[in-house]
Amino acid sequence: MRVRDLVERYGLEVEAGETGLDREVRFGYCGDxxxxVxxxxxQASVWITVQGHQNIVAVAVLREFAAVVIASGNRPDKETCAKxxxxxxxxxxxxxxxxxxAGQLYGEGLGCP
Known part of the structure; x- marks a missing residue:
């Protein structure tokens, strides 16, 4: 499954990083x-969090995540989007x-690493 598939299937909004929408998603992880985390x-996880600050991008780069989803209607700030x-x-x-x-992604077969 690709990040693009998740966006389309679940109606996720892309805030930044459109160039990475073809990344492969192998796992899911939920935590704040x-x-x-x-x-x-x-590696290649989609990470679900409620945080929207710049450190989430640093963690995603460090762990080579496929994408980060900010849940519960929270939105990233401009600096986080730029990073x-x-x-x-x-x-x-x-x-x-x-x-x-997380439950829906688990149902899709995305388990924990």
């Missing part, structure tokens, strides 16, 4: 504690809560 999320754009990290938003989206 950055150190936990760094320690446990796998995601520069790094080619798809930054997506979802109006529903993280649990709901």
């Amino acid at each position: 504690l950055l150190s936990e 760094i320690a446990h999320a796998g 995601a754009e520069a790094e080619g990290i798809p930054l997506l938003t979802w109006k529903g809560n993280a649990y709901e989206l």
